[in-house]
Amino acid sequence: MFGLRLALRVVCSWMDKAKEIKGKLFFLFLTAFVFLLCLAASTPRTLGSVPQPRQASDACPSRTSSQTITPLNGTKHLLVSAYMDRREAGSDVRIIGIFKRDSIQPLHCVFCCAGQLSTTTPGTILQHSDHFGFPYATTDVMCRIPQNCNATHVDLLTQPSSSARPPHRSWLPIGNHKTNEKEEEPEKLRFNFTVCISNLFGGYNNVLQFAQTLEMYRLLGVNRVVIYNTSCGPDLDRLLQGYIQEGFVEAVPWPIDRHLNPSRGWLFSQSGGDVHYFGQLTTLNECVYRSMERSRYVLLNDIDEIITPYRHDTLNALMDALQPQQPNTGVFLIENHIFPKKHFEPSGRFHLPQWNGVPGVNILEHIYREEPDRASYHPHKMIVQPRMVVWTSVHEVLKNYGQRFKVPMDVCRIVHVRNPLRGSLTLEQLKEDKRLWDFQEKLIPRVDQALRRAGLLSTEGRS
Numbered sequence: 001m002f003g004l005r006l007a008l009r010v011v012c013s014w015m016d017k018a019k020e021i022k023g024k025l026f027f028l029f030l031t032a033f034v035f036l037l038c039l040a041a042s043t044p045r046t047l048g049s050v051p052q053p054r055q056a057s058d059a060c061p062s063r064t065s066s067q068t069i070t071p072l073n074g075t076k077h078l079l080v081s082a083y084m085d086r087r088e089a090g091s092d093v094r095i096i097g098i099f100k101r102d103s104i105q106p107l108h109c110v111f112c113c114a115g116q117l118s119t120t121t122p123g124t125i126l127q128h129s130d131h132f133g134f135p136y137a138t139t140d141v142m143c144r145i146p147q148n149c150n151a152t153h154v155d156l157l158t159q160p161s162s163s164a165r166p167p168h169r170s171w172l173p174i175g176n177h178k179t180n181e182k183e184e185e186p187e188k189l190r191f192n193f194t195v196c197i198s199n200l201f202g203g204y205n206n207v208l209q210f211a212q213t214l215e216m217y218r219l220l221g222v223n224r225v226v227i228y229n230t231s232c233g234p235d236l237d238r239l240l241q242g243y244i245q246e247g248f249v250e251a252v253p254w255p256i257d258r259h260l261n262p263s264r265g266w267l268f269s270q271s272g273g274d275v276h277y278f279g280q281l282t283t284l285n286e287c288v289y290r291s292m293e294r295s296r297y298v299l300l301n302d303i304d305e306i307i308t309p310y311r312h313d314t315l316n317a318l319m320d321a322l323q324p325q326q327p328n329t330g331v332f333l334i335e336n337h338i339f340p341k342k343h344f345e346p347s348g349r350f351h352l353p354q355w356n357g358v359p360g361v362n363i364l365e366h367i368y369r370e371e372p373d374r375a376s377y378h379p380h381k382m383i384v385q386p387r388m389v390v391w392t393s394v395h396e397v398l399k400n401y402g403q404r405f406k407v408p409m410d411v412c413r414i415v416h417v418r419n420p421l422r423g424s425l426t427l428e429q430l431k432e433d434k435r436l437w438d439f440q441e442k443l444i445p446r447v448d449q450a451l452r453r454a455g456l457l458s459t460e461g462r463s
Helices: 002-042 207-220 234-245 276-290 315-325 435-453
Strands: 078-084 093-100 108-113 124-127 136-143 151-157 172-175 191-200 224-229 249-253 295-301 305-309 329-340 380-384 389-392 397-400 403-406 412-418
Touching: 078 151, 078 276, 093 151, 093 276, 108 136, 136 276, 191 276, 191 315, 207 234, 207 305, 207 435, 224 234, 224 276, 234 249, 234 435, 276 295, 276 389, 295 305, 295 315, 305 315, 305 380, 305 435, 315 329, 329 397, 380 389, 380 397
Parallel strands: 078 172, 191 224, 191 295, 224 249, 329 403, 329 412
Antiparallel strands: 078 093, 093 136, 108 151, 124 136, 151 172, 295 380, 305 412, 329 380, 389 397
């Protein structure tokens, strides 16, 4: 009997210890499970999509627009770029856009101030006067920066409250932080001359004239050419890439056809479409502001036009002579002169065999110039000081500081090789003009080099 009692005590003791051990194991297991659960929740995942952390309500989104054309949410408008502009009282930043003229609505500016979201300020909407009847027009929105805001980016809202800002909006970086009412000394600017070209579209593939024009500008002292490119032909694209790589050409993507139905003409009543000539008016204005802090002068013209001095060897020498005579002038108007491409220089001196397989027009073969019809409107293109320009159109500035000066044609004129403007003129009625031949010794080898670099000229060609 005593043995049985002893056995029962041992068994009960063992069972009590087992329960104790089991309880401790359960507690340890539960503790480990909770720890691992917390660890998994606090550790970022390395595979799959990573959710963006929620930002404080007063912080700017990190996304910045990398597009040259950005749709404005909640509107029919497009935004292009933003630049500091304190030349006029009451404004700090100019946003350049393309707005639908019949859908203008109040807009509000919001800034990213060193990473923090600003309060909103009302935007002043200014529509450019030249739109040639098209539904969309170049439009500026002028914004005031709130006090104590070191603004780096700007956005537009349709409501004044920042809480109305749609998520994942793209901010426009603000350029030209030094631009104010005082002009920077020319010697501090990076370039003396920038040429603004708008626009390449429709598979443009006039390779030979393109290369000749760019090399002529290089000989004349141009430092940078800015081209807004919607589309171009494959040969021209190869040539363009070489100029981009060496830094002479800055190509700005211009996918206007993804957003609007751009017109190939300049007048809505004749061509239809949404916007004038692939947005040419907007690109010209954008290029003026893009060049404002880096170039002393800007040339506004087309790719088949060369603003050519006739009394000076370079544009530097031309402007060094003109500017002291016109000290308060910011816009120099240059007459356009047509050289019809249907008439050829008879000797064939510059019909060079290495260029036979290169698509495009050989400008050295066209030496006959139309005399402008002085009884009708005669267009000009321009050399401008960008800090003295507010709005520009194609053939004249719409708003500027200072004066405008028409440069006499014997001092400087545009060499424009194209289809005739006055088709009824006979060859005998045209003027012989061989000004480009003065540059041929340097021009031809430079053109050959550019074409060869693009693989468009045989190695046996002239060097």
